[in-house]
Amino acid sequence: MDHGYTYQSTLAASDFLHWRIEDIIGGEKRLDFSKPFMPESFARVEPLSFLNANEKIALNQIRGNAYLCIFGLVEEFILPFVLDHARTQLRGDDYRVRALLQFAGEEAKHIQLFKRFRADFEADFGASCAVIGPPEAIASAILAHDPLAVAITTLHIEWMVQRHYVDSIKDDQDLDQQFKSLLKHHWVEEVQHAKLDTLMVEALATGRTEDQITQAVEEYIEIGGFIDGGLKQQVEFDLEAFTRATNRELNEAEQQQFREVQLQANRWTYLGTGMSHEKVLETLGSLTPKARQRVESIAPAFC
Ligand SMILES: [Fe+2]
Ligand SMILES: [Fe+2]
Numbered sequence: 331m332d333h334g335y336t337y338q339s340t341l342a343a344s345d346f347l348h349w350r351i352e353d354i355i356g357g358e359k360r361l362d363f364s365k366p367f368m369p370e371s372f373a374r375v376e377p378l379s380f381l382n383a384n385e386k387i388a389l390n391q392i393r394g395n396a397y398l399c400i401f402g403l404v405e406e407f408i409l410p411f412v413l414d415h416a417r418t419q420l421r422g423d424d425y426r427v428r429a430l431l432q433f434a435g436e437e438a439k440h441i442q443l444f445k446r447f448r449a450d451f452e453a454d455f456g457a458s459c460a461v462i463g464p465p466e467a468i469a470s471a472i473l474a475h476d477p478l479a480v481a482i483t484t485l486h487i488e489w490m491v492q493r494h495y496v497d498s499i500k501d502d503q504d505l506d507q508q509f510k511s512l513l514k515h516h517w518v519e520e521v522q523h524a525k526l527d528t529l530m531v532e533a534l535a536t537g538r539t540e541d542q543i544t545q546a547v548e549e550y551i552e553i554g555g556f557i558d559g560g561l562k563q564q565v566e567f568d569l570e571a572f573t574r575a576t577n578r579e580l581n582e583a584e585q586q587q588f589r590e591v592q593l594q595a596n597r598w599t600y601l602g603t604g605m606s607h608e609k610v611l612e613t614l615g616s617l618t619p620k621a622r623q624r625v626e627s628i629a630p631a632f633c
Contacts, residue, residue, distance in 0.1 A: 331532065331616040335525035337425035344432050344522045351443050354515050355508075361450060363387075365506035367394025369498040374595035380584050388575045392459050392568050393595075394509055395451045399461040400564070400600065401491075401516070402444030407469035408484050409437045415477070415530055433526050436519045447512060457575035460567040462560045472553055478534040479549030485531055485613060486550075486604035488524040491517060493603050528613050540618045547614065547621045551628065554601055558632075561596040565589055602632035 361367075366387055370376055373393045375386040416430035452458070462468070472480060495517035499510060535543055569588055573579060580588060604610060606629045615622035 331528075331613065333525075333528060335528055337423065337429040337526070337529070340522040340525050341425055341429040341432060344429070344436070344519065347518045347522075349515050349518075351439060351446060354511060355443065355446050355450065359508055359511070361454060361508050362506045363391065363454060365509075366390040366504060367506050367509040368397060369502045369505065371498050372397070372494070372595060372599045374591055377591050378584075378588060380580075380587075381578075385572075385576050385578055389568070389572050391451075391455065392571045392575065393592075395448065395455070395459050396461055396564055396568060397599070398444045398447050398512065402441050402448075403461070403463060403465045403468055404487055405437045405441050405444075406465040407472045407480070408487070409434055409441065410469065411473060411477075411480055411484065412437065412526075412530075415481075415533075429522075429526060433523055436523070440516060440519070443512065443516070455575065457571060459571040459575075462564050462567070468560070471556060475549045475553060476546045478531065478538070478543070478546035479553060481527065481531045481534050482547065482550040482610075482614070483553045485524065485527040486607070486610050488520050488527050489607040489609045490600070490604035491520040492524055492609075493607055494599075524609070528609075531613055531617070535617050540620065543617050544620050544624065547624055551625070554605070554632075557600060558597065561600060562593060565592045565596060568592060597632040602629060605629035606633055 364387075366373065368390050370390075373390045375381065375389045375393075378386070378389070381389065412430055412434045416427060416434065420427055472483065495513055499505065499513050499517075502510075535546075538546075565588075569580075569585065569592075572588075605625055611622050611626065614625055
């Protein structure tokens with residue numbers, strides 16, 4: 331595929347853009363709980379017209395907390411996956427080894443950053459907010475799949491981060507500046523990861539038959555189903571956290587609407603924006619047109 335991504339150029343970009351956790355969080359750099367954290371296209375609190383303005387902000391922030399915690403969670407499977415992939419070929423291409431180790435190191439840093447964020451959030455939000463897990467169980471369930479399926483899942487996640495930041499976060503001036511800064515710093519490093527994922531998918535697909543590739547795509551879809559199950563649970567956690575944070579008991583009809591709107595909001599955030607991403611589809615199509623068609627056929631359910 332003619333994308334022009336190389337280990338050498340992603341490594342150079344990563345060296346240039348590097349940042350430290352202590353420079354972006356802590357001290358004066360605090361969350362402002364009077365502002366929304368998430369763009370409305372992902373939070374979808376406005377359709378819940380029975381909520382007042384403060385309740386909408388509380389739900390938006392609950393979703394923001396879950397968003398960074400869920401990234402921390404998925405990065406716990408990306409980290410060992412990239413290390414395993416690097417280890418298969420430690421000689422021959424020094425840029426490959428260094429670019430992949432840098433990728434893994436950045437994910438380890440992101441995991442730590444998101445834990446640090448969660449501590450800040452919990453200290454000041456005023457109510458506990460559960461997040462799906464534990465990370466080790468989710469990582470081992472995903473890593474049990476064909477490495478090509480895991481690589482496609484990783485490709486999906488990292489292009490999805492690009493789309494979220496560029497299309498919905500960068501120009502949203504209403505968001506809390508500190509939360510937005512965390513998303514921006516995460517995004518600049520994920521730009522390189524998405525390119526390295528493309529190279530990983532291509533390497534893992536090399537030498538496979540079309541049937542073996544479509545089988546791996548089915549496993550990627552199974553992983554998507556597994557994540558979807560997690561999102562259903564997350565909506566329940568968010569409803570409980572909302573009740574604790576606002577002391578507002580929603581009636582049956584309101585709870586039902588909350589679940590419907592929020593499940594679809596979560597699906598769009600974590601599944602639809604990746605499955606329908608042009609770069610993900612391009613890479614799948616370059617493996618076999620059937621792979622692209624299959625994912626395109628199911629993506630609308632998550633959009
Ligand atoms: Fe990351
Ligand atoms: Fe990443």
